[in-house]
Amino acid sequence: ETGVTQTPRHLVMGMTNKKSLKCEQHLGHNAMYWYKQSAKKPLELMFVYSLEERVENNSVPSRFSPECPNSSHLFLHLHTLQPEDSALYLCASSQGLGQTTGELFFGEGSRLTVL
Amino acid sequence: GDSVTQMEGPVTLSEEAFLTINCTYTATGYPSLFWYVQYPGEGLQLLLKATKADDKGSNKGFEATYRKETTSFHLEKGSVQVSDSAVYFCAMSDTGRRALTFGSGTRLQVQP
Numbered sequence: 001e002t003g004v005t006q007t008p009r010h011l012v013m014g015m016t017n018k019k020s021l022k023c024e025q026h027l028g029h030n031a032m033y034w035y036k037q038s039a040k041k042p043l044e045l046m047f048v049y050s051l052e053e054r055v056e057n058n059s060v061p062s063r064f065s066p067e068c069p070n071s072s073h074l075f076l077h078l079h080t081l082q083p084e085d086s087a088l089y090l091c092a093s094s095q096g097l098g099q100t101t102g103e104l105f106f107g108e109g110s111r112l113t114v115l
Numbered sequence: 116g117d118s119v120t121q122m123e124g125p126v127t128l129s130e131e132a133f134l135t136i137n138c139t140y141t142a143t144g145y146p147s148l149f150w151y152v153q154y155p156g157e158g159l160q161l162l163l164k165a166t167k168a169d170d171k172g173s174n175k176g177f178e179a180t181y182r183k184e185t186t187s188f189h190l191e192k193g194s195v196q197v198s199d200s201a202v203y204f205c206a207m208s209d210t211g212r213r214a215l216t217f218g219s220g221t222r223l224q225v226q227p
Contacts, residue, residue, distance in 0.1 A: 002158060002160065033214055040123075040219060041219055042118075042217050042219045042220075043204065043217035043220075045214050045215075045216075048213045048214050050213075055213055056213045056214065090158055090159070092158075103149075103161045103164070104151075104159070104161070104214075104215060106151075106158030106159040106160065107158050108156070108158045
């Protein structure tokens with residue numbers, strides 16, 4: 001138990017569906033992240049939030065829409081996805097950003113399959 | 116740009132064998148370096164870290180030394196166990212970066 005909970009653990013959706021991934025952290029951290037994990041590729045940073053403000057968006061397609069309503073919750077809204085978006089989406093949190101981060105705490109991930 | 120390169124896997128070893136997983140990095144500043152481990156069905160968790168040159172991080176029998184001259188942070192363990200089977204990720208943070216940069220991961224399979 002890392003203190004970061006992701007739901008759902010598995011999601012199958014069609015290309016025209018709209019769904020959301022949820023992440024909640026119980027660690028009192030002030031930064032949250034979305035990473036995409038695809039086979040044989042480096043983890044791809046998608047979004048970074050610090051104190052509920054988006055501080056980085058790594059050229060992610062607009063079909064992925066993040067939301068951070070408070071420092072404990074992070075969402076990733078999905079719409080009109082493509083099959084190549086199938087991957088494991090990992091949420092993480094940390095006490096600070098950048099060099100002060102030190103350690104990221106990850107959830108178990110949401111396995112997304114786009115048909 | 117900043118990047119982390121790891122040896123490709125899978126790495127398959129017998130129990131009690133010696134393990135080395137290579138990691139090199141490219142950075143403009145002086146990064147902190149990390150190894151994360153991902154066990155089957157779980158998220159990543161920090162294994163060890165080093166924050167400056169010549170530092171050695173260690174945990175659970177694993178070690179890695181921050182080598183600035185070779186820009187490397189190789190992971191080693193003297194005697195692996197079946198329970199060490201997992202995917203290992205090398206990562207770095209750097210001045211000005213807002214998050215960690217990860218390598219592609221190396222899968223380790225330890226056979227009894």
